[in-house]
Structure formats: structure tokens, C-alpha cells
Amino acid sequence: MPIDPHIAASVRDIVGAENFLDHPAETQSYGFNSYPAFTEPGAVVMLRDVEQVQRVVAMLYDRDVPMVIRGSGTNVCGSALTAKGGVVLSLERMTRILELDTVSRFAVVEAGASVDQLQKLAIENGLLFTPNPGNVAAVTVGGIIGCNSSGDLALSYGTTRDFVLGLDLVIHDGSLIRLGARCRKDVTGYDLVRLVVGSEGTLGVVTQATLKLVDKPEAETSVLVGYDEEQVGAEACLALLEERLSPVALEFMDNQTLRAVEAAFKIGIPDRAKAVVLARFFGTREATAAAARRAEAVLVRAGGFYSTTTAPGESAEHLWRARHWAYPALARICPTLYGEDIRVPVRHFPAALRRIYEIAAEVGIHIACFAHAGDGQLHPLLLTDDSDPVQKERADRFVEGVIDMALEYGGSITGEHGIGVHKSRYVKRQLDTPALELTARVKKAFDPKGLFNPMIFPNVGPVPEPQNVRRLAVYTL
Amino acid sequence: MNPKASFARLKEDPEYQNGVMRCIRCSICVPRCPSYRVYQNEADSPRGRVQMLRAVMEDRLEPSSNLEHHLDRCLGCRACEDVCPSAVPYGYLLDRARSALQPTEHARARKSVVRWGLTRIAATPWRVYWSAQLLRLVQALRLDRLAAWALRKVRPSAALRIELAPRVRGAPFRASEAEEKPGAAVQVLIGCVASGVLGDVQRATIRALERTGAEVSVPASQNCCGALHLHAGLMDEARELARGNIEAFDGEAEVCVNAAGCRLAMREYPSLFDGEPTWQERARQLVGRLRSVTELTGARLNGAATAPPPTRRRALVHEPCHEFNVQKERGKLEALLRQLGYEVETLPRGAGCCGSAGLFSALQPKAASDLLDRLLDDVQGRAPELVVSSNPGCQLLIEAGLRRRGIDLPVLDISEVIDRRTGGGEAEA
Numbered sequence: 001m002p003i004d005p006h007i008a009a010s011v012r013d014i015v016g017a018e019n020f021l022d023h024p025a026e027t028q029s030y031g032f033n034s035y036p037a038f039t040e041p042g043a044v045v046m047l048r049d050v051e052q053v054q055r056v057v058a059m060l061y062d063r064d065v066p067m068v069i070r071g072s073g074t075n076v077c078g079s080a081l082t083a084k085g086g087v088v089l090s091l092e093r094m095t096r097i098l099e100l101d102t103v104s105r106f107a108v109v110e111a112g113a114s115v116d117q118l119q120k121l122a123i124e125n126g127l128l129f130t131p132n133p134g135n136v137a138a139v140t141v142g143g144i145i146g147c148n149s150s151g152d153l154a155l156s157y158g159t160t161r162d163f164v165l166g167l168d169l170v171i172h173d174g175s176l177i178r179l180g181a182r183c184r185k186d187v188t189g190y191d192l193v194r195l196v197v198g199s200e201g202t203l204g205v206v207t208q209a210t211l212k213l214v215d216k217p218e219a220e221t222s223v224l225v226g227y228d229e230e231q232v233g234a235e236a237c238l239a240l241l242e243e244r245l246s247p248v249a250l251e252f253m254d255n256q257t258l259r260a261v262e263a264a265f266k267i268g269i270p271d272r273a274k275a276v277v278l279a280r281f282f283g284t285r286e287a288t289a290a291a292a293r294r295a296e297a298v299l300v301r302a303g304g305f306y307s308t309t310t311a312p313g314e315s316a317e318h319l320w321r322a323r324h325w326a327y328p329a330l331a332r333i334c335p336t337l338y339g340e341d342i343r344v345p346v347r348h349f350p351a352a353l354r355r356i357y358e359i360a361a362e363v364g365i366h367i368a369c370f371a372h373a374g375d376g377q378l379h380p381l382l383l384t385d386d387s388d389p390v391q392k393e394r395a396d397r398f399v400e401g402v403i404d405m406a407l408e409y410g411g412s413i414t415g416e417h418g419i420g421v422h423k424s425r426y427v428k429r430q431l432d433t434p435a436l437e438l439t440a441r442v443k444k445a446f447d448p449k450g451l452f453n454p455m456i457f458p459n460v461g462p463v464p465e466p467q468n469v470r471r472l473a474v475y476t477l
Numbered sequence: 478m479n480p481k482a483s484f485a486r487l488k489e490d491p492e493y494q495n496g497v498m499r500c501i502r503c504s505i506c507v508p509r510c511p512s513y514r515v516y517q518n519e520a521d522s523p524r525g526r527v528q529m530l531r532a533v534m535e536d537r538l539e540p541s542s543n544l545e546h547h548l549d550r551c552l553g554c555r556a557c558e559d560v561c562p563s564a565v566p567y568g569y570l571l572d573r574a575r576s577a578l579q580p581t582e583h584a585r586a587r588k589s590v591v592r593w594g595l596t597r598i599a600a601t602p603w604r605v606y607w608s609a610q611l612l613r614l615v616q617a618l619r620l621d622r623l624a625a626w627a628l629r630k631v632r633p634s635a636a637l638r639i640e641l642a643p644r645v646r647g648a649p650f651r652a653s654e655a656e657e658k659p660g661a662a663v664q665v666l667i668g669c670v671a672s673g674v675l676g677d678v679q680r681a682t683i684r685a686l687e688r689t690g691a692e693v694s695v696p697a698s699q700n701c702c703g704a705l706h707l708h709a710g711l712m713d714e715a716r717e718l719a720r721g722n723i724e725a726f727d728g729e730a731e732v733c734v735n736a737a738g739c740r741l742a743m744r745e746y747p748s749l750f751d752g753e754p755t756w757q758e759r760a761r762q763l764v765g766r767l768r769s770v771t772e773l774t775g776a777r778l779n780g781a782a783t784a785p786p787p788t789r790r791r792a793l794v795h796e797p798c799h800e801f802n803v804q805k806e807r808g809k810l811e812a813l814l815r816q817l818g819y820e821v822e823t824l825p826r827g828a829g830c831c832g833s834a835g836l837f838s839a840l841q842p843k844a845a846s847d848l849l850d851r852l853l854d855d856v857q858g859r860a861p862e863l864v865v866s867s868n869p870g871c872q873l874l875i876e877a878g879l880r881r882r883g884i885d886l887p888v889l890d891i892s893e894v895i896d897r898r899t900g901g902g903e904a905e906a
Contacts, residue, residue, distance in 0.1 A: 021518070021520075023541075023543040024538055024543075025520060025532075025541060025543040025544045026518070026519075026520045026543065026547075028528065028529060028532045029518075029519040029520040029522075029525035029528060029529060030519055032502055033502065034503050034504065038528075038532070038537070040537070046517070046518075072504050072507065073519070074502075074504045090519075092519075114508065116508070135503055135504065135505060137508050137509075138503070138507055138508055263564075264562045264563075265562075325505065325562040327501075328501055328503040328505060328561075328562040328563045329562040329563065331499050331500070331501040331503075332499070332563055332564050335498040335499050335501060335563075
């Protein structure tokens with residue numbers, strides 16, 4: 001639905017006609033994320049600097065136009081989908097890295113900068129930025145702040161929230177609020193930075209952030225071990241954690257995932273393997289080599305039949321890319337993917353994995369599963385077809401089943417992808433009524449009219465029905 | 478047939494439909510896309526384009542001039558395919574969509590000129606020859622420079638287009654210049670633009686092949702490979718050209734196609750003949766015999782490796798997108814040049830497409846020049862003595878860009894280098 005022509009004219013005056021898109025072909029190009037639902041934004045505004053953000057937000061808010069903030073649109077739970085008649089605020093052109101302090105170890109970065117760009121710059125300067133979502137080449141700093149993304153290295157380094165020292169937030173009236181500081185310790189007032197990180201664009205527009213960097217290790221090693229059974233692989237992860245070798249990442253891929261990954265990347269995993277465990281160590285050359293040797297021994301002793309280890313200085317990029325890009329590789333098998341994202345205390349990882357397969361079998365749905373096993377983060381992926389009402393209903397039952405299971409184990413309904421339109425209706429299963437009421441009051445303090453990302457929690461609006469019509473049933477599992 | 482009906486027919490093509498559906502919008506392709514880098518608009522990214530095609534397929538979007546505009550801005554470099562974990566056949570989708578989209582009103586005049594050129598000139602060897610002769614004359618009289626100078630204020634994009642146009646090098650080449658030898662081990666495709674503008678490259682290719690021991694034949698009945706037609710949405714014309722080449726190169730001989738873009742188009746001939754199994758099989762048979770000049774000469778260059786070192790030793794390789802992204806022929810140019818005694822560096826892929834991309838530099842000169850400038854900055858930073866490519870379009874555009882900057886740096890096709898190092902000798906190589 002196009003937006004009011006007077007409002008469109010006012011936005012054009014601020015950003016220039018070339019930065020305002022309202023043709024359906026262009027707006028539809030901004031109506032999706034990597035979640036299988038499609039919306040039709042009324043318009044897309046390409047923002048170049050914070051002043052434009054302030055002016056556009058104040059004007060649109062004043063005219064009651066719903067807004068959604070979009071970086072690179074990679075979200076897999078639908079955190080950046082537009083409400084009817086809403087406007088996409090695209091930050092993809094705000095990509096500058098404004099400052100890098102290699103002594104104090106921080107970078108000041110605009111929200112549209114790619115995480116990959118920041119990581120590369122950090123490495124060139126002997127530093128690391130470790131929030132590392134699988135699709136790191138595409139995701140933006142604003143995106144990972146919005147969703148508090150983490151990825152494999154969170155096991156040792158923590159999530160994005162642990163890396164944001166400060167940020168600039170534009171709120172409903174266009175005012176710019178500077179939160180946090182440029183240092184690692186800061187207890188001045190409430191920690192509003194941590195509140196904003198993970199708020200999925202429901203409180204305002206993050207325009208830039210001060211991000212912590214850590215020292216780059218001297219060396220790294222990786223170990224990959226294959227198993228005949230998924231459950232054996234899952235138990236092996238716990239055995240490795242028991243050894244206290246401090247892996248920086250500990251990952252798991254199941255049989256279905258491996259088949260897709262092998263088709264896409266040909267990393268040479270034997271057909272026999274029904275699961276693999278992949279561990280990574282950072283440190284000195286000696287320490288990482290020794291840790292890898294011990295880890296390999298432990299993982300093989302736990303039932304592995306195949307193993308490969310990279311020495312310090314040897315690239316394991318092919319292995320990690322295969323793991324990081326497992327999600328899109330699975331599209332080779334089935335193009336409608338719902339990426340589930342439950343988290344359980346790691347002790348329950350093997351049991352949760354077992355339960356996931358049981359629930360899938362009970363409801364009659366195909367899944368693949370991979371996991372950041374080291375911190376109990378499971379990603380069962382539904383391989384389904386939304387155009388088939390039977391499968392759609394089964395998919396919903398599966399999601400509810402795994403969510404309830406995660407909560408029974410004291411876990412979370414979403415560990416790193418976010419709530420989005422996918423999980424908004426399930427939040428009340430994890431948060432009790434007082435917590436929901438408090439959340440609503442916080443939301444109102446930042447966004448009294450509920451215009452920032454109104455499709456998702458805590459302002460649950462109409463959830464768009466996924467427009468996902470596939471007429472050929474050629475994908476067989 | 479109107480575009481809506483043409484797109485409706487594409488719904489019957491399972492490869493098209495599944496290809497579109499397979500994109501789960503992960504965005505891994507987007508940072509690799511040169512057109513996204515220039516325009517910074519999702520609609521100018523591979524993901525955005527595939528999603529627009531999906532919206533058309535699901536009747537959420539009308540095929541419009543705006544859709545056409547964004548499809549036209551694609552270079553077809555297929556860097557997206559190279560990184561796509563989901564195996565979306567982007568090139569296939571793009572070619573079919575362009576074919577389904579008849580030029581809409583706003584683009585009709587511009588496109589009718591292109592289509593006229595492709596169907597009336599490029600598809601007919603003698604017309605290519607005489608057009609190249611005419612262009613050569615214009616350039617010899619410096620009329621092109623005069624025109625660019627005159628237009629630089631009033632029509633800067635037209636002036637830019639002229640400045641980026643290929644400079645004819647040597648006399649245009651005709652198939653009749655070489656012999657057609659039945660039973661020869663190697664047949665050579667001379668191409669359309671390449672034979673007209675880079676006649677010397679074709680001669681060098683033939684000499685290089687002969688000097689490395691191959692008996693060479695140039696089939697007289699061959700024609701343009703059809704790549705430009707395919708990318709301009711002229712699917713039927715491309716198919717007819719393919720048919721002509723399948724006939725012309727019938728037999729057992731290896732077929733040397735020195736231009737990476739032409740070689741890729743020919744590799745994809747089988748996909749043009751869905752529903753025509755006999756032609757499809759003949760196309761596959763031809764694909765099995767396609768070779769690059771690097772492949773054919775590489776193993777037989779032992780003598781050249783012992784020749785005195787070249788005067789211009791520091792060579793910089795530009796691997797054409799088609800060769801790198803789709804045919805995965807990586808590192809071969811570099812290896813061959815080392816064998817020939819050069820110190821070699823290859824431009825990193827971060828530099829991406831040079832902006833040539835078939836007709837892109839003629840149709841979108843500003844964007845092409847942006848991409849070219851980034852690449853040339855990289856080239857200049859590395860201070861080579863020689864640039865080597867293996868695709869005529871890239872070679873000609875890089876050469877034009879360097880000329881615009883007033884830099885005297887030879888840009889050679891790999892076959893010219895092989896030719897010179899095996900006795901065709903010119904000082905700079």
C-alpha cells in the first residue's frame with residue numbers, strides 16, 4: 001500500500017528523490033528478510049547520515065507512519081518486515097567505520113557497516129570482533145545489535161551485547177540519545193545500552209555504535225570428528241566440555257545438514273558420518289596444537305570414527321564456512337526453511353536433540369539440525385512447504401513442541417535469532433504477566449504510539465501470512 | 478507475446494521456477510555483486526532481482542519498466558552464483574527473464590538500436606568485418622575523439638560512451654584469412670566483436686596454437702557465439718546462432734574459444750534446446766570439446782620457458798568474471814605466465830568486474846566507469862609492466878580506461894603473450 005503523497009513529498013525533500021523508493025518492484029525488494037514471509041512496504045527511505053534519520057523519523061512519527069529499520073535483511077525470524085502502509089528505513093548506505101582505537105580496543109561504526117568489514121579491519125590491526133553470525137559477509141552492525149546475534153564464538157567471548165560499549169539511538173521525536181561510553185566499565189545509571197541491544201528495532205533507530213575489540217590470538221586450530229549416530233556426537237560434545245580445554249567454538253551438524261553442506265562445499269566428510277562435531281581453539285601455537293590433539297582424542301574416544309585436525313597456521317576456513325553457511329545450503333533440499341533457535345542449558349543438549357527428532361517424528365515433519373553445541377544453542381530447521389496446509393499446521397505444532405521443551409529445560413525460546421514475527425505469539429510462554437507488563441511500559445517510554453516495528457513483540461500487530469506459493473512438488477527428501 | 482504471458486510461460490519451466498524458489502534470501506551474494514556495489518539498492522542485487530522474479534511468478538508484481546530497469550543493471554558476471562550455497566541458477570533466471578520482458582516504452586528506442594546491431598551486424602561475419610573497418614577509419618581520423626570532446630559538456634554520458642568504446646587493433650580478421658582444414662585437431666572460434674576489433678588477437682591465437690604443435694582449422698561457416706544476444710534477451714536469435722555453430726564445429730576436433738565470455742555462452746548451449754533432444758545432445762557433444770587457448774598450449778610450452786626473459790616482466794592478471802565465477806578456471810593464466818618467465822600477480826577478486834560485461838559498458842557507461850575506476854586504482858597501485866586478460870571485452874575496456882587516464886600500459890590477451898613468447902616477438906612482451 002503506497003504512502004500518502006504529501007508524506008512522500010516531505011521525505012523526498014529530506015533525503016532527495018533518488019533516495020526514496022516507492023515503485024512496487026523496488027519496495028518489494030525491501031519487503032522480505034531471510035524468513036519465508038513477504039510484505040509490501042509503502043516506501044523505502046535510503047538514509048545517509050544521522051541528521052537525515054532524525055528528520056525522517058520525527059516527520060514520519062508525527063504523521064503516524066509505521067517504520068521498520070533494515071540493514072541487509074538477513075534476519076531469519078522476520079524481525080524487519082513492514083506493517084501495512086509502513087516505511088522501510090534502510091541503513092545500508094551508512095557503512096562507515098568512523099574510528100578505530102587499537103590501544104583502547106574499540107571501534108566506532110555506523111549501523112549499516114558490514115560485520116565482515118569490521119572483522120577484517122580488526123584482524124589487520126591484530127584484534128578481533130568476535131560476534132560472528134553464520135552469514136557474516138552480509139550482516140550489518142545494526143542488524144546484530146538489533147537481534148543481539150552471536151554465532152559460534154559466543155561460547156568463549158559472549159554475544160553482541162557483551163561487545164557494545166555505547167550507541168546512538170534516534171527515538172520517536174527525532175532526538176538523538178547517546179548511551180554508554182567508550183570504556184569497558186561504566187556503571188553510570190541504568191544500562192540502557194543492554195536494553196537497546198536485542199530490541200529488534202522496537203525502541204528506535206540505532207545509527208552508530210562503539211564496539212569492543214579483543215586481542216587476536218597468535219594461532220588457532222580446528223578439530224572435526226565424524227560419528228555414526230547423531231546422539232553419540234551430541235554426547236561427545238559434553239565429554240569435550242568436561243575436559244576443560246576451553247574451545248572458543250564447539251559446533252554440531254546432523255546427517256541431513258551434512259548432506260546439504262557436502263553438496264554445497266565438498267569438504268570431504270565421509271558418507272558414513274551421520275553427525276560431526278567441530279571444535280576450534282585460540283591461543284599460542286603450542287597451546288592450540290596441544291588442545292587440538294587432546295580434543296581429537298576425547299572426541300574419538302567418545303565414539304568418533306573419522307577425524308581431521310588442522311595445525312596452527314593451517315587454514316580451516318573451508319570447514320568453518322561449511323558450518324556457517326549450512327542454513328542456506330539446506331535450501332538445496334527444500335526452499336521453505338524455518339530456522340528454529342531454541343537454547344537450553346548445555347547439560348541438556350543431547351536430550352534436547354533427541355527430543356527434537358522425536359517431536360518431528362510425532363508431528364510428521366522433516367527437519368535438519370545443527371547447533372552451537374557448546375552453549376546449548378540448537379537450530380532445528382523445518383524443511384517444509386507452506387503452500388500445503390497440512391505441512392503448515394505440522395510446522396506450527398513442531399515449533400510449539402520445541403519451544404515448550406526448551407522452557408522445560410530452563411532454556412529460551414530464542415537464543416540468537418530474535419523474536420520477529422515468527423516468535424511474537426510465543427513470548428508469553430517464557431515471560432510471565434508482570435514481565436510482559438513491564439516490557440510494555442518500557443516500550444511505551446521509547447515509542448508511545450507503537451510505530452517502531454509494530455509487527456513484532458511487544459507490539460503484536462497483524463502477522464503477515466507468508467506468501468509462499470510453490471506449485472511444483474519436485475523436492476523430495 | 479506480452480511480458481505477462483511470457484512470464485506465465487516461465488512458470489511451466491521447472492528449472493526456472495525451482496531456481497527462483499531456491500533463493501532463501503540469505504544475502505551472501507549481495508556483497509559480491511558489482512551492481513549492488515555501484516547502486517547500493519537491493520533491487521540491483523542478485524537477491525533483490527530473484528525476489529522480484531518470484532513476486533512476478535506469484536502474481537504479486539507486474540512485469541514493468543522498473544523491473545526491466547533493474548534487470549538491465551545486472552552485469553551478468555555471476556559472482557553471485559559462485560558464492561550461492563543454495564545453488565540458485567542466477568544466470569539461467571536472468572537470461573529467461575530478460576527474454577520474457579519485451580522492451581517497455583522507455584527503453585524501446587535505446588534497445589532497438591542494440592537489437593538492430595546484434596541481429597543485423599554481430600550475427601553476420603561480413604557485416605562485422607566492414608563495420609570494424611569503418612570504425613577503424615573513424616578512429617584513424619580521430620573523429621571519435623573529436624566527437625567525445627564536442628559532447629563532453631552537452632552529453633557527458635555520450636562522451637563517456639565514446640571514450641570507453643573499443644579501439645580497433647590491427648586489421649579485422651575474417652575466417653577466410655585462415656584455412657578450413659577438414660580433420661584438423663583444433664578448430665578455432667574467432668567471435669564477432671573479437672574478430673572485428675581484435676583481429677590481431679585471433680591471428681596470435683592461431684599462431685600460438687600452430688607453434689605449439691596443433692593443426693588448426695577455422696571453419697568458414699561459424700558465427701557469433703550468441704552470448705550478447707542471450708544477455709540482451711534475444712533468446713531465439715541466440716538459439717539460431719548456437720545451431721549454426723553446432724553445425725560449423727561438428728566433428729571430433731577440440732574447439733579453441735579464446736574469449737572467456739564466448740566459451741561460457743557455448744558451454745551453456747544445451748540449456749537453449751530444452752524440448753529438442755537431438756540438438757541438445759549435439760550441443761553437449763560440442764561442450765565436451767571446448768577448450769581455452771591456455772589449456773591447449775600450456776602443456777606444450779617447454780621451449781618458451783627457456784627463451785630469454787621478457788622485457789616487461791611484471792605481469793598483472795585480470796581473470797575474467799566468467800572464467801573465475803562460473804567456469805572456475807582459476808589460477809591457470811597465472812600458472813601459464815609463470816611458465817613463460819613472468820613475475821605474476823593476480824588482481825584479487827575484491828576488485829570484481831571491470832564493468833565491461835557484454836554490452837553493459839555501452840548501455841550503462843557511468844556505472845561501468847565507476848567499476849572500471851576501482852579496478853584501475855588497484856591496477857595502478859600494483860604498478861605492473863603488463864596487464865593480461867583472457868576476454869576481449871575486459872581487455873578492451875581496461876585498455877580504454879588506461880587510455881583515458883593517460884597511462885601507457887599494454888593490455889594483452891593471453892594468446893598474444895603466448896604468441897610473442899613463442900617467436901611472434903614484439904619488444905614489450
